[in-house]
Amino acid sequence: MNPPTAAWIGLGANLGDRTAALRTAFAALAALPGTRLRRVSSLYRSAPVDAGGPDYLNAVAEIATQLPPHDLLAALQAIEHAAGRERPYRNAPRTLDLDILLYGDLRLDTATLTLPHPRLHERAFVLLPLAELAPERVLPQWLAGVRGQAIERYDEDGWARDSD
Structure with missing residues (x-):
């Protein structure tokens, strides 16, 4: 079996009980096979970017996973689906949104997954919580x-920010 890879997952929710949705998602991340939840950032409230609807709650989770990137993506989409995520149109309000921001130092560009996340550097709701956990991964010009x-x-x- 391969050694675990550090990955950072962006989480967001702007429908329903947002705090509960993020807590449930953290637990679901910790329960993924071959995965350990290392740390979670503070929660941040942000206005929607390129979308309408209520404010989001956002966070970033650092995991160590043996899942390959596309398997991790499929697992995240299953967690979203279990949380009632629907995709009626691009950037629709959502009960839960999970994005792979970084997967180690992997650079990948396929039809279904681009790593690092292509809009990572454009969004404060990703950069601020990521900077809490991995400041070396956030460039000052991005902030x-x-x-x-x-x-x-x-x-x-x-609630506690560290899961170790």
Whole structure:
């Protein structure tokens, strides 16, 4: 069996009980075969980007996984589906959104998956929580580029950020 690869997963929800959706998603990530949930960022509230609907709650999870990238993507989509995710149109409001942001240092561009995530550097709701967990993976110019996006740390109940 291959050694685990570090990967960072972006999570977001703007429909229903957003906090519960993210907590459930963290547990589902931890339960994936050959995967360990290492850490999770703070929660952030952000306005939708290129979309309408209520504000999102976002976070990033760091995992160590033995799943190959496309298998991980399929597993994330199954978690979204279990959370009631529908895709009626691009950037529709959602009960849960899970994106592979980074998978080790892998660069990949296929019809179904691009790594690193192609819009990673354009979105404060990804960069701020990612910078909490892996500041070396976030370039200062990326943060400068999203400075005008509305985002704030969200601490509804102070739940633990580290899962180890």
